[in-house]
Amino acid sequence: MSGREGEKAGDRDGYKKGEREMRLVNNFFGEFGGRYVAEILNPPLEELKREFLKAMEDDEFKSEFESVSAEYTGRPTPLLFAENTTRMLGGGRIFIKLEGLANTGAHKINNVLGQLLLAKRMGKRRIIAETGAGQHGLATAALSAKFGFKCRVYMGKVDIERQRPNVFWMELYGAEVVPVEGVSGTLKDAVNEALRDWASSFEDTHYLLGSALGPSPYPDMVREFQSVIGKETKKQMEERGEKIEALVACVGGGSNSIGFFYPWLSYPWPSSKTPRLIGVEAGGSGDNIGEHAARMSGSGRPGIVHGYKSLFLLDDDGQVTPTHSVSAGLDYPGIGPQLAQLGKDGRIEFTKASDEEALTAVKTFAKNEGIVFALESAHAGAAALKLAPQLPKDRAIVINMSGRGDKDLFILAERMDRDNWHKFLRSIV
Numbered sequence: 001m002s003g004r005e006g007e008k009a010g011d012r013d014g015y016k017k018g019e020r021e022m023r024l025v026n027n028f029f030g031e032f033g034g035r036y037v038a039e040i041l042n043p044p045l046e047e048l049k050r051e052f053l054k055a056m057e058d059d060e061f062k063s064e065f066e067s068v069s070a071e072y073t074g075r076p077t078p079l080l081f082a083e084n085t086t087r088m089l090g091g092g093r094i095f096i097k098l099e100g101l102a103n104t105g106a107h108k109i110n111n112v113l114g115q116l117l118l119a120k121r122m123g124k125r126r127i128i129a130e131t132g133a134g135q136h137g138l139a140t141a142a143l144s145a146k147f148g149f150k151c152r153v154y155m156g157k158v159d160i161e162r163q164r165p166n167v168f169w170m171e172l173y174g175a176e177v178v179p180v181e182g183v184s185g186t187l188k189d190a191v192n193e194a195l196r197d198w199a200s201s202f203e204d205t206h207y208l209l210g211s212a213l214g215p216s217p218y219p220d221m222v223r224e225f226q227s228v229i230g231k232e233t234k235k236q237m238e239e240r241g242e243k244i245e246a247l248v249a250c251v252g253g254g255s256n257s258i259g260f261f262y263p264w265l266s267y268p269w270p271s272s273k274t275p276r277l278i279g280v281e282a283g284g285s286g287d288n289i290g291e292h293a294a295r296m297s298g299s300g301r302p303g304i305v306h307g308y309k310s311l312f313l314l315d316d317d318g319q320v321t322p323t324h325s326v327s328a329g330l331d332y333p334g335i336g337p338q339l340a341q342l343g344k345d346g347r348i349e350f351t352k353a354s355d356e357e358a359l360t361a362v363k364t365f366a367k368n369e370g371i372v373f374a375l376e377s378a379h380a381g382a383a384a385l386k387l388a389p390q391l392p393k394d395r396a397i398v399i400n401m402s403g404r405g406d407k408d409l410f411i412l413a414e415r416m417d418r419d420n421w422h423k424f425l426r427s428i429v
């Protein structure tokens, strides 16, 4: 990967500090972003950018995105007033955007749908994707089945062992799940392997990247496709006449948060009328290297990994360090470039929640509201539980529940009801 190509590919006038207007494709967000890839990947990235910009002007694309979203994904997803939790805390009114009720269980499907429709327009027949915990792979496999694409998902060998249920679902949808050994056998090795595949297959293959990161145009494209979450939320809150004080979302690579925050990014700021935007990272089990994935709220350093410049958890040699979170979707060592810049500007506030706080949040919302948060989303829930008591009663806080917790059964039961769970597991083998 060459830095010089990255500098060349990006025009640095895309997003400047203090400038609230966003363009559709920025390449750079302040100092972060770019396209730091092997030269051979420039043509498919340019093709993708062209097709994306064309699609954004095309009513037919928009209407297909909307109709599949309605009849397949189940959009709009509901917005729930968390009445009992609000009463329990006695502060601001808590709302939950139930993005986890989308088909396949999380927000990932929005981006997958957008990119698959682009792949169709570009005449591609094969889809490749990387996956960590398997949620992005699952959404990609499901929609590839629906649209008739051949689908291959790269997944770290270690992740395959840890996430057997999602591997089972992906294969049921007809996808080929390919184990990647690499250095750690996890997500970062899977991304590298997918990029390698794409370098020799882009004639007929689209690389469906799963978060708002990677080389340009992915960060912009993924944000646009995920912005459906924020747009719906804004409308749903306006219809109820609610005054939003803060929006809270968990941050792995950053796709659910940037899509959720999107409509408010163009608001004047700072201003008392503009909601606070709060990103919550994985505080994990401690502050030492390998115990968390806190980049903005912890110790992220500038670096270039996976084709873009951003903040990463790096050691003194510039190598990516191990991370940990109880939630498999928040342990990526980097963060999308636009979020990194917005965090540096102070527009987005970053905080973290620990493994224990996330587990407590899962229990609290399950008992109070009859809703099971995904462990990732429960980090946002935990931050909201802390913030709500400090707010006046006429102000609202909205949590993005990026996923539902069904997928976490094995982790939750292990943590919350170990003996009975083990007894059950022994009884079925």
Ligand SMILES: *Cc1c(COP(=O)(O)O)cnc(C)c1O
Pocket: 106, 107, 108, 135, 136, 210, 211, 212, 250, 251, 252, 253, 254, 255, 256, 257, 329, 330, 374, 376, 377, 402, 403, 404
């Ligand atoms: C993948 C995932 C995340 C983290 O990814 P982002 O790109 O930061 O949104 C969060 N929540 C759920 C449920 C996920 O599946």
